[in-house]
Amino acid sequence: MPETDQQPNAEAIAHRRRIRKELIQALAAASVLQDADGWSLFLQELSLTLGSGVPAVGHSSFHVRVIKVVNHCSRRADGMRSIAESVNLLDPESTDTAAILRCVDEWHVVDLFADVDVLWLREELQVLRATTGDLHRWAIEIRMTEQPGYCTTAWQLFASLAGENASEGVLPCLRFLERIPPLLSAAAGARLRELLATLSNRWELADYRAEHPAESAVPAAPADMAYLIIQFDKYGGDGDSYLVSHWRQWATVWQPVRGEDRRVLESDLEATVVEIVAEAERRWAEHMGPVTIEFILPDPLLDLPVEEFRRELQSVEATPLAIKYPVYVRSLNRLRSTEWHRVWRNRWQRRATARVADHVVHCAADGSGAVQVEASLGGGAVVMMLSEPPQLGSAGERQLLAGLRAGLPAVLWHRRTYPRPQRCETVTSMIRDALLGSGLAELPIHVAELRKRAWGEDPAQRHYHVGNGIVILWDDPDRLPDRAAAGPITGEARG
Template sequence: MWQSSAHSRRARRRRDGGMTAYGGGGLGLVRELAEALARCGSLQERGSRALCLRLMAKELGAPPPVREHDVAHYFLLELAWACLENPRTMRALHEALTALNEDVAELRRLTDDLLADPALPVGEMMTLRPLLDGFALPNLPDLCRRAAGGLRQVPPYDDAWSAFEGLSRLNARPDGLPTTMAFVEYVAAEAPYERGIALRAWNDAQAHGLSLLTELRSLRQQVAYAHSPEPGNAYLVVRLLRREEPGRYRLTSWRHYDPDEPTSWRPAQEASVEVTLAEAEREVERLVFEADEDWARDADRIHVEFALGQEDLNLPVHRFRIEIDSPEPASLGVGYCVVVRSLTRCRTPRWHRAWKQRWTSLSRTPELARPLVMGGPGHDDPRCDDLPSLDARLRGDRSIGCLLLSGPPEPATDSAREALIALRCGLPALLWDSRDVTTPRGVVQADDRIYGMLHDLPGLREAVTQLRTEAHGGSLNGRDNHPGHHLVLLFDDPTRPIESHQPLAGPDQGVGGR
């Protein structure tokens, strides 16, 4: 809860020149906590003090940075200082005193009050300000609640920096992380690629200084692979199914948005229509406009996903236009997060076990996820002419989450065979340049950031969207050479199916058909 009762103590500490709770602790805080600890009988005798330190070491996994003193008061001052330096030490002390049959209720109330001050040094907070100041997120209240670990109501904030300042006056979370660090982690997951990298780097530095790397790593895993936790994510899935007549497709769409149960997946199927590719562009425009109108008040972002057969994976759907009849049409891939999905894998049940197992493994340890680049410069990157080696590598290593293909997966090409191997081995993400380039280096010759994007699997969709936006924001002459203009991302989550096993062509299943 908000610590409004602590205002007078905080004001006194500021007058005394006290520093923030986990950032060094002022003498006023140390004296106040030491006086409270003096009321614990087991901390008065040298023998029981030594036992308390051993119990704390058991909880921490290492001896606490506290020396024994002949004078109890000196010992208590050093113990108080250590606890104010690190929330894990404070938590270990509570556990040790409880084991010694001390009543720690009053001590807990006091330390809750003491630790209601900002958890990080002012200088460190100021280095963060440029990354948060003016950064407004539609789901900011929800991020604050999740960062605070059970906080139900928060005051309105204009941007992420004002929210950070407000949360800095809250207690540390049960896992020991300052609420502000948890908030930065949640914001990093929502931020564009470069900003997200900078926010995580800032958090890493604070966690290292506070001995909270394990706690931060655990939270980062939860944040990275929380399945659609934010109520602002809406999905429009478009299936393009080839018909017998050349150049014609059966277009079917699904929509999903459930703000009341954001972790659920219940896509509603719409009616199907027969289209050419040119007509498909206009039909997608209509579907996007309807989704925008229906979700205008609630949805933060709309993901547009195209379910395509193996022979159509390279269709330039991310370059479909919207506002087609206006003087200045816009690109679908700039305003929306556009990816493709594999109909072939969706309809090949024997591949699903590897797909789900790899997704589960990557979800548990996202920090270990790594990419491969076909023909890339790394010593681990597979050669383009050695597909059996690629197959063996992918089957034996579930930490590989993304593959950069050597070229577009057009039928009867080596790149198509690379994609087929990756799909049947369960990789959730494939990336390629839709142009006919001879080496994967051609994909990144204008922008090496793509290599960095490959290592951030949870943020890959947003990073590709940002790169596409940059491509359209550049000069007309350089736009066609910008990698973002040609980049295609296949991103396939096995927990979000749209259909069960059906033939790749055949009669329409009807609205609601599975």
């Protein structure tokens, strides 16, 4: 951990004065603090956050009272952070609050780096946009959550990380800076590397990195994973209402960010999904790349045609999700049945090594039940085609249960009845195409393309296209949304 008792240099002192002045101005301008109730609530929250009362600020002018609060908090190690947290609680996501948060972040930079000159970086990093691309991805990977919405430049990202504690032995802000040099000019990149070497020696990070090379290495950046995960779960004993949860994922490692839960009636599931998709698209407006939507469903809803849920319901040209996104379903039952996870992981590993010559597909016989399916499943099978949809009380439901218990990561079915050779040939052909490409990971994409071709048909012919009504359950055991990070539930079931 870095020392915090360094004496600031003259430039840092001047910078701190500027930040203090800007913070006072931002607080004085914040509309939420203008009325008596807002100011009183702010002082209450600030006292709770600090763990001690704020000294009486008297009945002087509002501007003077703000100065007294800032002066008091500036003498506390956690004072400025407490100001930011208190205002953010009262008025989140406002431009007034964003200005205050940025000031507090910069205060942390000066506090942390004391007599080390890092302020020259401000001019270099302020011109680098951080709402998309590598900078955005790095910040998510380091922070393990989405970046704050008020951070739009690399400098603002760096400053926001400066207030966070060390993880994996190294401060998050330094881990961020270590990735920056290639984005700068040659001279600025060299100067930043010198700065990092100085900090590494001063904070004795070189010894730590020598002992933990894997933690300190900067991995090559793979392609982003972009997912919108939407989960339906029965709400209590009410048979007609559901808790709809969702997670957003746009990063190179699996660390989804949970959104607000919603309690809705079954009849409102489609409208709720439309709201969630629109919200995610607004958050991802500056990103580029494909997005996959996956639905985690209780087994009775696995045949719900979620890929046909329409976007922009109020439009006269509302279109199904399947036209724009690859859509697949996952079993909520299996995610929660940890006694099935070992065999699930075994089959998933088999999926990664499958070859064209391998027997990876099991096509369930018409009318076969769970025992028959499990007895006939080969050890190398990773995909199963059901003989019929898994509706309540059907053979398809029993076959699906067998496939989930046996750990099959991929299960397909069709909502229309097809002769066994035809449905098996369709799946086997897609599997062959996937294995000739990048492997079975491509299977959901092949299903998505088949659906799009069906929707591209003349409406009179669409019903007969094999892509109309095909469903894929695609389950990765390494991607389990974190139930512990629950967000607040908004709304009651809507009638």
